Each structure stands twice: as structure tokens, then as C-alpha cells.
Amino acid sequence: MSGFTAPEIAWGPMTPLLVVLLAAVVGVLVEAFVPAARRRTVQLVLTLGALAGALLAVAALWSDVERTGGTDVLSGSLVVDGPTLVLQATIALLALLSTLLFADRVAGGEDAFAPSAAAVPGSDYEELARRKGLRQTEVYPLLLFATGGMMLFPATTDLLTLFVALEVLSLPLYLLSGMGRRRRLLSQEASMKYFLLGAFVSALMLFGIGLLYGYAGSLRYADIAAATTTPNGMEGLLVVGALLLLAGLFFKVGAVPFHMWTPDVYQGAPTPVTAFMAACTKVAAFGALLRVVYGMLPTMAWDLEVVLWIVAIVTMVVGTVAALVQTDVKRLLAYSSIAHAGFVLTGIVALDEAGITAVLFYLLAYGATTVGAFGLVSLVREQGTGDDDGPVVLGEATRLSQWAGLGRSHPVAAVTFTLFLLSFAGIPLTAGFVGKFAVFSAAVEGGAWQLALVGVLASAAAAFFYVRIIVLMFFTDPQEAPGVAGETAPGLTSDATPDVAPEPATAVEPVETVGVPSVAVAEPVRAARTTVAAGEGLTVVAVGICAVLTVVLGVAPSPVLDAIASVALLLP
Numbered sequence: 001m002s003g004f005t006a007p008e009i010a011w012g013p014m015t016p017l018l019v020v021l022l023a024a025v026v027g028v029l030v031e032a033f034v035p036a037a038r039r040r041t042v043q044l045v046l047t048l049g050a051l052a053g054a055l056l057a058v059a060a061l062w063s064d065v066e067r068t069g070g071t072d073v074l075s076g077s078l079v080v081d082g083p084t085l086v087l088q089a090t091i092a093l094l095a096l097l098s099t100l101l102f103a104d105r106v107a108g109g110e111d112a113f114a115p116s117a118a119a120v121p122g123s124d125y126e127e128l129a130r131r132k133g134l135r136q137t138e139v140y141p142l143l144l145f146a147t148g149g150m151m152l153f154p155a156t157t158d159l160l161t162l163f164v165a166l167e168v169l170s171l172p173l174y175l176l177s178g179m180g181r182r183r184r185l186l187s188q189e190a191s192m193k194y195f196l197l198g199a200f201v202s203a204l205m206l207f208g209i210g211l212l213y214g215y216a217g218s219l220r221y222a223d224i225a226a227a228t229t230t231p232n233g234m235e236g237l238l239v240v241g242a243l244l245l246l247a248g249l250f251f252k253v254g255a256v257p258f259h260m261w262t263p264d265v266y267q268g269a270p271t272p273v274t275a276f277m278a279a280c281t282k283v284a285a286f287g288a289l290l291r292v293v294y295g296m297l298p299t300m301a302w303d304l305e306v307v308l309w310i311v312a313i314v315t316m317v318v319g320t321v322a323a324l325v326q327t328d329v330k331r332l333l334a335y336s337s338i339a340h341a342g343f344v345l346t347g348i349v350a351l352d353e354a355g356i357t358a359v360l361f362y363l364l365a366y367g368a369t370t371v372g373a374f375g376l377v378s379l380v381r382e383q384g385t386g387d388d389d390g391p392v393v394l395g396e397a398t399r400l401s402q403w404a405g406l407g408r409s410h411p412v413a414a415v416t417f418t419l420f421l422l423s424f425a426g427i428p429l430t431a432g433f434v435g436k437f438a439v440f441s442a443a444v445e446g447g448a449w450q451l452a453l454v455g456v457l458a459s460a461a462a463a464f465f466y467v468r469i470i471v472l473m474f475f476t477d478p479q480e481a482p483g484v485a486g487e488t489a490p491g492l493t494s495d496a497t498p499d500v501a502p503e504p505a506t507a508v509e510p511v512e513t514v515g516v517p518s519v520a521v522a523e524p525v526r527a528a529r530t531t532v533a534a535g536e537g538l539t540v541v542a543v544g545i546c547a548v549l550t551v552v553l554g555v556a557p558s559p560v561l562d563a564i565a566s567v568a569l570l571l572p
Helices: 012-033 036-068 082-103 124-131 139-155 159-177 184-216 221-227 235-253 261-268 271-296 298-323 329-349 353-379 411-425 431-445 449-475 538-555 558-565
Strands: 070-073 078-081 380-385 391-396 528-532
Touching: 012 036, 012 070, 012 078, 012 082, 012 139, 036 070, 036 078, 036 082, 036 139, 078 082, 078 139, 082 139, 082 271, 082 353, 082 538, 139 159, 139 271, 159 184, 159 235, 159 271, 184 221, 184 235, 184 261, 221 271, 235 271, 235 298, 261 271, 261 329, 271 298, 271 329, 271 353, 298 329, 298 449, 329 353, 329 431, 329 449, 353 380, 353 411, 353 431, 353 538, 353 558, 411 431, 411 449, 411 538, 431 449, 431 538
Parallel strands: none
Antiparallel strands: 070 078, 380 391, 380 528
């Protein structure tokens, strides 16, 4: 018999990833064996504990990685270096904050998820599940599986492991996007669009991986990089395979022309899922893109630079221009995220160590601001008055016209949202300003000053729609806001055109879809206005932490930038 050599696995550096994935498996067992009455508490404690444990594991590994530069794991299929730790810590922190959004009960003691996700919207079965108080606690292990895939995604140095990580992070997101308690059909439509487009792009990416394997005879980044240094007559396979691989990564970051899913999914998914997806997926995907561009295809800089330049410029322009005309706050933030993907790409184009540091800091700053912004969106609700003249909290007030006068009625919420908007716009003393300054400076140092100039101009144009929301909240009377007249039925989205007359607005769980009237399941209310529902306070805590991070990273960014710069070296 031929001798078998067992692979040596460094389990220690894998601790942050293992903690999250093992907790996800335990979460599945909790769904099967823990009584329903205690299931939510157990899942919440398990999820928060696992994510906090992952952060502590990263902290324990930091000094060793800073000293040695990192280590290969799984015979080179996985590498734990400085950028890996920074990205994993960022993902774990943002996922922990998103978990608070998942768990909060804002309207009528109910969370953001449908009592029975498989039920037909508006059916008797769904209404029965709602009345019995069913809870979708399986969202927590799904969140952990997605987080585990995200933590694995930027750490891979093997194309096969990269694809596995992509599917592990994507499949839970497809499910979570379709589990909205309100706007059920819109949520399910978002899930279907995300799944179909994601499956199509995954196929393209897999085909690209096959072409790269045919070119280099290996799936390892280092082997492919070594093969590119010697012409072998099959450069066509290399170029096409690299472009298809980049297409898959561009899809995950929401870069043009692979961005069309972003506004629909961000709008239709439950807002806590949107926050988690918008922040964490971008961190993971840009981390993987960094490693691919810097580690696998460095000798193709001449070919890839043109692609990266075009994608970055078009992404910044399209995201900014499209956001100018949006009337739904979630769609506006979705197009804003597309523009920010272009800003991050300017740091990747730099192709130097300063670009790595800038991108890592930008992802942390942007992620914290995004979770906070969507957390506030989930708190701003429609409030009606029932037959007993008591206030009734309805669904989210996502139409921009509904935010008019919010600064007068709820100044704290309005000021906090203004802080996040100013950070998105890149105003000084916010984290967004430092992040943009870092990536644009890195682009200039890398010789891409034209790209940085486009980024500055796009940022200036984007400031218009951020300031427009601020003016709407603080300086516009609700009765004067465009589109307010006739907006008395909160059961419809802003672009809904019912085929029949809509049912009266209801006090509980209306099913909101485009082109479909609301499904009344309780006594009608007479009027609706905008309010801020604190719920159990978990979302308030998450938003407060994000606000503090936004200010601290903007006022005193040096310690974080220095810590990232000290480990900003990608291992081959």
C-alpha cells in the first residue's frame, strides 16, 4: 500500500471561523430540540456569544500575525494573515450589530420576519400562524452560516474553496430575503430575483474557474500567479477566466453592470436583513476581490487595470445619478451603496499597500454607517389611530415624503440619521470622510489621479440627495412634502398601482406588494402619520453603537489606521 500522509491543519488560526460555523450547527439542533417558548432566547444568546467569541479569537491571534505575517492553513487553501483578521473582525462586529436588529420587536411585539415564511401571503394559514404568535427563530443559524461563509470568503487562496465560501454565504441570504413579515410578495420577489441572478452569476464564476484551471493546471492563487509570468499560448483562457471570475465578485459587491439586483433586493428584504447584507457582504466580497487582484493576477495589472477603471467609474456615476431620483429611502440607500462600491474600487486600483489599508478602513467605516442607517429605517414607522382613538404602530415609513418633519417630532432619531447621511456624503469629522480620503489618496499615489477626481466629483453630486433628506426632515412641513396628498393607505408602496380599490389601512400586518391591495386582517384605522418606535431597545443599542463608531472613526481614526497598516500585507 502506498503511504498516506495526513495533512497538517493549524486549528488555532481557524478559531474565529470555527466558532461561528459550529455555533450555526448548534443553532440547527436548537431548532429541533429546544422548546418553542425558550427557543428565541437560546438562539439569541448563542448567536451573540458566537460572534463575540469570534471577535475575541481575532484579538488573541492579532499579535502573533502582526509578528509573523500570518500562516497558511489547510495546505494553502486558506490563509490567515493581517487582512484576513481585519476583515473577519469587521464582519463579526457588523453581524453582531445586525443580530440586535434581527431580534428586536418593534411593532406590536412582533419582529421583522413572517410567522410562516412558506405560507401564501394573505392566506388563512398565514393569518392563523400570526394569531398563534409563531416566530421564525431559524433566522439566527441562517445568519451564522452566512457570517461563516463571509469570514471564509476573503481568507481563501484556492478557487474551489472560494466558490464553496460564495455558496455558503449566499444561500442563507436568498432565504432571509424572502422572509419579510410585511410586504410579503415584495419580499418573496426579492428573494427570487436574488436567487436567480445569483445562480446565473455563480455559473459564470464557475466557468471562469474552469478556464483558469485549464490555463494554469491548478486552482491555487500562487500557482496561477506563477503561470502568468511565462507565456504558454493559452492567454485567452486566462483573460476570459479572469473576467468571469471578476464578474462574480462584482455581482456580490453590487458594481455596475452587475448591480440590478441591489435596489430590488434591498427594498424587498426585511430591513434587518438588508442591513446585514449591505454591510457584511460588501466587506467579504471586497476582501476576496483584494486577494484575487493582488495575489492571483498581479502580472495582469495592464489588462485588469482597464476593466477596474471602467467598472469603478461607471459604478460611481450610475449609483449617484440613479439615487438622485429615488422616492423610497431603502432604494436610495441601495443606489448609494452602488456608488460606494465604486469608491472602494478606487482603492483597489491603487495596487499598493496603501490601497489595502485604505480599503480595509473604508469597509469598516461604511459597514458601521450602513447598519446604523438601516436600523433607523426599521424604527421609523407609520402610526395610525384605531377606533378607540389609541395609537397603532403600522409598517415602516419608507417613502421619503413620510420623513418630512421628522426632525421636529423626533429630533434624536433625525439627528442620528443625519450623522449617517453626512458620513455617506464624506463630510469631515465623520468616518466616511476619512475612508474616502484614504482610498482617493491611495489612488493618487498609485497613479490613478483621474479616477480619484471622478470619485470626488461623484461624492459632491451624491451630497445633493443626502442633503435633500436632511432638508426634508428638518425644514419641510409634513403637509408640504411632495406626494403626501393621498398617501393615507400605508398598505401600499410608493409605486403601487392597485388593480382594484385598496382595503382600508390596517392596524396589524398588512401584506404590501406592488400592484396588490393590502390584505386587511384587523379593524381599520382612520389615519396614519410617522413615528419612531423604540421596540425592545435592541435596535436603538445597535444604532447607538454605529453612531459612536461613525464619530470616533471620523474624529480619531489614527489608532485604527495604524493598527490596520501594521498588518496590511497579503500572503501569497
